[in-house]
Amino acid sequence: MREFAAELATGTGDPGPYAPFPHRVISRTKETADTTTLVLAPVGGGKGARFSPGQFNMLYAFGVGEAAISMSGDPSEEGTLVHTVRAVGNVSTALSRLGPGDVVGVRGPYGKGWPVDQMRGKDVVVMAGGLGLAPLRPVIYELYAHREDYGRVEIIYGSRSPAELLYYDEIQSWRTRTDTRFQVTVDSADRNWYGDVGVVTQRVPDARFDPARTIALMCGPEIMMKLSAQALEARGIAPSDIWLSMERNMKCAIAQCGHCQFGPYFICRDGPVLPYARIRPFLAVREV
Amino acid sequence: MSSVRRSIGSRLVLERSDFPRLLEGLGIRGYVTVGPVVRDGAIVYGPISRVEDLPIGWTDRQEAGTYRLERRDDGALFGYTVGPHSWKKYLFPAHERLWTAERSPEGFHILPRSEPEPRYAFLGVRACELAAIRIQDRVFDGAFKDPGYHQRRSEAFRIAVQCTQAGNTCFCASMGTGPRVEADHDLALTEILTGSAHYFLVDVGSERGAELATDLPLRPATEADIRAVDDLLEKTTASMGRTMNAVGLRDLLLGRPEHSRWTDVGKRCLTCTNCTLACPTCFCSTTEEVPDLDADRVERWRRWDSCFTLGFTHQGRTSVRTSASSRYRQWLTHKLASWHDQFGTSGCVGCGRCITWCPVGIDITEEVAALRKEEPVAVSAGGTR
Known part of the structure; x- marks a missing residue:
């Protein structure tokens, strides 16, 4: 980000930390009815900014505005950025409509990601609910790429219905790997679904890990994370080893606009990934 | 007057009759002076071009949910406390353009910021307000610098005024931010009105302040002047309308x-x-x-x-x-x-x-x-x- 800013500052005056950098849409994949994955590359080439799994960018639709969107691509791939966007508001809807050749603004990366360094040598449990898989996918790439660096890996992904599953083909291929268990479950399905039906928390009791040396990562609706964290804690994982990726609206991403506060934390600066031990008191209170 | 030393820490006296010289000095140095003015039944902050723009002879009476202007029986320039405005309206404006972008073959590009930031002189900054600026500095001038804020903030000339009376809703003494001005001022004024005397004790707080002071007809403060200031501030602290226990x-x-x-x-x-x-x-x-x-x-x-x-x-x-x-x-x-x-x-x-x-x-x-x-x-x- 700093390098970017310095580059842009040349000859154009100081835009400050608020200016987006033009990126071109290289490809677009429609994941579900309302969710789209965009692959972006900086206009004018260059490697683009590196990121840590779990971080996010502010994506800018020209003339519409910005939204905070997590990176969902492989962190080891240089030159491109992958973002999965669900059309919810004006900005995300405009972003969802972009196609190859269109330009989108990017500033980032922002925030603190998954505790990859702490995970090495330990068992890892990954729990994703719905679009929550997107910010977890970069760390899943990392787990698969350096599989020998980790102990047992359990991935549990839940979605409302089979039609809402993201990255379907990729998950199918991941599921063929025998060194990792990747479970997929849906809340409800018709007879064409051969997989599991149920919520992710139901998969916790028979997940295989050593609670004393396990790091758990989760992202999804707050209620899903709350119940999943409780289920993992009941299995003996310390709250400081359970990490949640939180979501709040934000305008600046640099702890200046105030919108994303959750208790004392700025989700943009202190998060989005935070340990359960630190946010549990606030998750227990309504309307924080 | 040239024999009077003007440097950081100097304590000098400016007569009320010479106050316009202070405004002239700011104008000569290219500052846009802003300070308290009476508008819409309140003392707010606006442009000051002459001493008569200040709320001379006015005071305010404040209570929870209440603000009233009242006439004083003297010609004090700063005989009131803070109004609905604060200096954040200049440093962090209520509405500010962050950037302009234009569509281009590369998608879009950001245009340079064209308009120069105003160089403000803030006249009449209270101790609590200097504390408030320090607090906003941590937001806008920290790890990520807001370029507009940073420039306005570092350019702004700050003439503080020590509060010689407390409002009914004031509690700066509880928060440790006032009423004494201790830091971040270029000059700090204490207005003293006794009988027929009307003057300001001027504390020089910075090199810039010392430089401006060279234009002013000043005399060194006497022991009595300094005692008068201390007495006023003590009285202000004692008459603070509110208290808050901020411990823990x-x-x-x-x-x-x-x-x-x-x-x-x-x-x-x-x-x-x-x-x-x-x-x-x-x-x-x-x-x-x-x-x-x-x-x-x-x-x-x-x-x-x-x-x-x-x-x-x-x-x-x-x-x-x-x-x-x-x-x-x-x-x-x-x-x-x-x-x-x-x-x-x-x-x-x-x-x-x-x-x-x-x-x-x-x-x-x-x-x-x-x-x-x-x-x-x-x-x-x-x-x-």
């Missing part, structure tokens, strides 16, 4: 999210946002995207926002804080508790604006006192941890 507030407030007082204040709070707009440290903002008609040119504007609005924090399309009590709790807990975690300081300077300008007279010091009261376990056990 961070843990106390974060630990009592289910206190019944939140529900109680939620019934009174109109969520009108007045307190956040009047507050000299509240920094929340939103952005607006303003395209021109053919959408080839876009401006990004930032404007003040408030945590009291329904849409301030949401997940998807759902507001996170639908009740007034949760929004008041967010504001108060942020201001007095989580601010410590985020910026290493309280967010409150004790200026009392939120008390005076609350249309229903909610008093932050009273709410804190109520929240300090332990509740029976049965009431708070609904809860948390």
